[in-house]
Amino acid sequence: MATEAKLDPMHQFQLEKLAGADWNIAGYNIAFTNSALWMAIATIALIVFVAGGMKRAVVPGRWQMAVETFTGFIDGMLAANVGKNGKKYVPYIFSLFMFILFANFLGLMPLGVVGVHAFTFTSHFSATGVLAILSFAIVLIVGFSKHGLHFFSLFVPHGTPVAMIPIIFVVELISFLVRPFSLGLRLFVAMMAGHVLLEVLSSFVISGGNNGPVMFVIAGVPSFVLMIGICALELLVAGIQAYVFALLTCVYLNDAENLH
């Protein structure tokens, strides 16, 4: 009997201090972690990707076509959800969408084959929470600067009976305040759940193989086949989560721009 493989699916989310373990600001450590490293890698990959497509050729090549497809996609999303006023948010939504997309995909890359352990920083609430707060802050700033205190009419839908206004106001206020949490939580949990699932399945493959040929055939091989399917599903989820994050930001911006 081979020794039991030790399963620690949460180990992949461990933050490691790569440099500056003693950099402190006001009692908080600001070390350069593996999370920060992969954020930097995602940013650089994104800059390279976009810079490669900024050629403005009249007949676009493949690369320019890829970048223009993405910008056109974001442009269309804002036009459909916010309307004419949405044009000015294209840079923000594009950066947000592409950053999350690159982060999700980089985390799924099989770089472990060459000994580099990819870190999915979108599986941490501290990263997705900041992105969500950024979106929420823009909604608040735009809403209050454009409509002033009239922005509060967002919490009282048209045609609400007067007797119902206090209750509806509270309900709408809560649903408004919960938005940044649901936005950040959705991305972080979806990415974390997917990576834990992949880790658990891969441990089935390895411990199945360790326990002799019979277990390898009845447990290892089916797990491996399932894992290929789950990997494809995770690629889909990575895309959908980035899309949903950008889409919901658009919907919230629509509330701020046009009230309702």
Add this chain to the structure above:
Amino acid sequence: MDAEAAKMLGAGFAAIGAGLASIGVGNVFAKFLEGALRNPGAADAQQGRLFIGFAGAELLGLLSFVIAALLIFA
């Protein structure tokens, strides 16, 4: 019952929520396809709403995962 065992049971029960959310997500896409096949012309414009519904249904399932993870690891 041992507190540790109760935690594990709770985490297992929380997984029921994930299963129910899968029914919800399935419903969202099923109803969308049903409508889209009846009126394909209007389908493309509704894709944004499809994903908003999907996001809502999915979030509630993910919350049960959070509860399970908290029970096991926290």
